[in-house]
Amino acid sequence: MDKRTLAEDRHRQQQFVAEVQKCDALIYSVCRLYGCRRDESAEDLYQEIVCALWESYDTFKGDSSFSSWLYSVARNTAVAYYRKNQLRQPDISLADIERDFQDWHDSPDPLVGELYYLIDQLNADDRQLIGLYIEGYEYDEIAQQMNLSQPAVRTRLSRIKVRLRELKDRQK
Amino acid sequence: MKEELNLEPYRQAWKAEKERLQAAPPRHSEQDIAAMLTPHKRRSRSLPLWFGSAAASVAILFGVAWLLWLRPMDSSTALPAVAELRPQSSQTLPMTQNNPNIQSNPIDLTTPPSIHTHTHTIRSFQDPQLNLSTLENTEAHRIISVETLPTDIYNTEVVPNGQPDAKPSVQNPTTQSQLQAFQETGITSVIDKQKTPKDPLVRTRTRFGQTIYYHPNIQVGLTLGATFSPFMGKQALVGIVATRDAKNDGPICAHNQGALYLLFDMPSAAGNDSMSVGLQYGYGLSYRPTDNLTMRLNIGGYIMFGNFDLGLRLNAEAGYRLNEYLTLTAAYQYYMPGIVSGEGRHAAMISLGYIID
Numbered sequence: 001m002d003k004r005t006l007a008e009d010r011h012r013q014q015q016f017v018a019e020v021q022k023c024d025a026l027i028y029s030v031c032r033l034y035g036c037r038r039d040e041s042a043e044d045l046y047q048e049i050v051c052a053l054w055e056s057y058d059t060f061k062g063d064s065s066f067s068s069w070l071y072s073v074a075r076n077t078a079v080a081y082y083r084k085n086q087l088r089q090p091d092i093s094l095a096d097i098e099r100d101f102q103d104w105h106d107s108p109d110p111l112v113g114e115l116y117y118l119i120d121q122l123n124a125d126d127r128q129l130i131g132l133y134i135e136g137y138e139y140d141e142i143a144q145q146m147n148l149s150q151p152a153v154r155t156r157l158s159r160i161k162v163r164l165r166e167l168k169d170r171q172k
Numbered sequence: 173m174k175e176e177l178n179l180e181p182y183r184q185a186w187k188a189e190k191e192r193l194q195a196a197p198p199r200h201s202e203q204d205i206a207a208m209l210t211p212h213k214r215r216s217r218s219l220p221l222w223f224g225s226a227a228a229s230v231a232i233l234f235g236v237a238w239l240l241w242l243r244p245m246d247s248s249t250a251l252p253a254v255a256e257l258r259p260q261s262s263q264t265l266p267m268t269q270n271n272p273n274i275q276s277n278p279i280d281l282t283t284p285p286s287i288h289t290h291t292h293t294i295r296s297f298q299d300p301q302l303n304l305s306t307l308e309n310t311e312a313h314r315i316i317s318v319e320t321l322p323t324d325i326y327n328t329e330v331v332p333n334g335q336p337d338a339k340p341s342v343q344n345p346t347t348q349s350q351l352q353a354f355q356e357t358g359i360t361s362v363i364d365k366q367k368t369p370k371d372p373l374v375r376t377r378t379r380f381g382q383t384i385y386y387h388p389n390i391q392v393g394l395t396l397g398a399t400f401s402p403f404m405g406k407q408a409l410v411g412i413v414a415t416r417d418a419k420n421d422g423p424i425c426a427h428n429q430g431a432l433y434l435l436f437d438m439p440s441a442a443g444n445d446s447m448s449v450g451l452q453y454g455y456g457l458s459y460r461p462t463d464n465l466t467m468r469l470n471i472g473g474y475i476m477f478g479n480f481d482l483g484l485r486l487n488a489e490a491g492y493r494l495n496e497y498l499t500l501t502a503a504y505q506y507y508m509p510g511i512v513s514g515e516g517r518h519a520a521m522i523s524l525g526y527i528i529d
Contacts, residue, residue: 017205024198024205029190046200047208054209111185118177134179134186161176168177 016057020050023070030071032116033131034078045081052077075131083124118164126160133157231451235414235430390416390528391499397521399435399507406438411450413523415468417458429454429470429487448478454487464493474507481510491525499525 020027027049031042053073060069115134119127125146132142139157143150397409411433418426433450456470467490474485489503505519 013206013209014202017202017209020205021198021200021202023194024200025193025196026190028199029193033186050205050208109185109189111182112189115182115186130179134183135190136183136187158176161179162174164179165175165177 012057013054016054019066020053020070023067026067026071027074030074030078033119033134034075034082034128045078048081049074049077079124079128082127114168118167121167122160122163126156126163129153129156130160130164232432235432390414391525392528393499393501393523393525395431395433395503395521395523397503397519398438399517399519401507401515401517407435407448408438409433409435409519409521413525415525417466423460425458425460427456427458427468427470429456429468429472435476448476450474450476452485454485456487466491466493466499476510479513481512483510484508493527497527499527501525 027046028042031045031049053070056073060066119130122130129142129146132145137145139150139153142148143153146153148156392412392414395409395411395413399407399409411431413429413431415427415429431450431452433452435448435450437447452472452474454470454472456468456472459467461467468487469489470487472485472487473483475482485505485507487503487505489501491499491501493499501523503519503521503523505521507517507519509516
């Protein structure tokens with residue numbers, strides 16, 4: 001185990017904080033997509049992610065970009081957080097989502113708001129799967145990340161799309 | 173076949189949204205993020221410090237009340253009331269009925285017992301020779317009062333037989349069985365209470381050379397120390413700790429320990445500046461290899477307010493008795509990971525204890 005001086009520790013922490021701050025919005029987007037429904041819980045999750053990043057900061061060797069590594073850790077933390085707290089998640093409407101958006105963003109894309117609303121209706125596993133799909137991952141990558149077979153991913157994704165269609169129709 | 177939702181527009185919208193978010197100004201400052209590295213800080217938002225202080229105050233009051241008034245007395249060692257020692261049918265007790273060599277002199281137990289407000293508990297008789305067989309050859313005395321102490325020890329005042337007006341200058345710690353034997357034989361012993369300057373312990377030395385050692389029973393200490401965890405950083409610690417050893421003649425006995433601590437964040441790069449109030453309780457074993465040295469090991473729980481957390485902790489300590497009233501104790505504690513913070517911590521502390529019983 002490396003022994004660092006107090007000054008080195010302090011410098012390392014400052015470096016970490018600066019890098020995390022650059023990716024602030026990225027973390028927040030992960031919070032919203034994977035972890036929680038409302039702004040206040042997003043703030044809690046944000047802090048949870050920062051702590052998780054700091055705990056595993058020693059494992060970051062610079063093989064990939066800091067933001068890629070951060071996104072990976074943040075997503076895993078968010079999924080675990082949602083899984084742990086899903087029973088306590090409040091019911092939420094599209095109106096709530098849109099109101100939150102007005103608080104957070106200057107010009108939200110209505111499709112993104114709708115996406116958040118639809119994802120919020122899913123359980124933790126489906127939420128993770130659809131999140132990965134929305135982010136542009138291919139079936140084999142999703143299968144690898146979720147420890148599923150590719151056919152299982154296709155089947156589940158198809159079911160989720162049907163459910164989302166029903167949810168969207170009901171919303172209308 | 174049911175229709176699926178086409179997610180492609182959402183994928184494109186999310187891609188644009190992600191790029192927009194990455195280009196947006198950060199919502200948190202570096203100071204905000206640094207403060208989050210102390211994970212217990214944010215969890216204190218729902219539990220303000222005043223709540224912790226109030227809970228700690230109640231705990232202190234309860235602890236003091238427990239020490240002073242509510243201490244349960246083990247029924248097996250509880251003293252009978254003085255009245256129970258008196259003969260039911262008479263105000264006097266004939267003491268010489270079983271010993272014709274002793275001048276018949278009744279014990280007068282009519283004098284109301286006086287209660288010591290401050291006394292030491294005799295924890296063990298180191299010399300097994302201290303028994304009535306060695307006392308029987310002494311001249312008879314008259315017991316003029318019996319004093320109950322909050323243990324299984326009695327103090328008796330005696331005067332020589334035939335000198336009813338003599339000043340009862342001797343206070344004699346005796347066990348209940350000895351006292352009963354006195355009542356049967358009318359014989360007692362003179363035991364001087366001495367405090368030897370060279371000896372930090374208060375001892376009672378009998379006329380036969382036996383020594384009775386006093387061990388502390390309850391002590392309250394002022395504690396200073398520091399805690400450390402890799403993630404939470406360093407905290408200074410100040411508080412009080414109360415330890416109560418069980419009454420036991422041997423070198424090993426059980427003990428209870430309660431403590432109240434204030435913990436302050438030491439300056440760190442994260443800019444932490446919080447304060448916590450910690451309460452803990454432990455139960456374990458005390459080992460007294462010598463009169464002055466006591467080692468304790470206990471396990472118990474801790475709860476922290478302010479930066480709320482809850483968990484188990486281990487405590488190992490060694491105390492040295494400086495004199496009649498003071499002990500110096502060094503302790504190490506390991507706090508197992510709390511159920512809120514999920515972080516363990518180490519603590520080292522030193523305390524100066526005052527023996528109150």
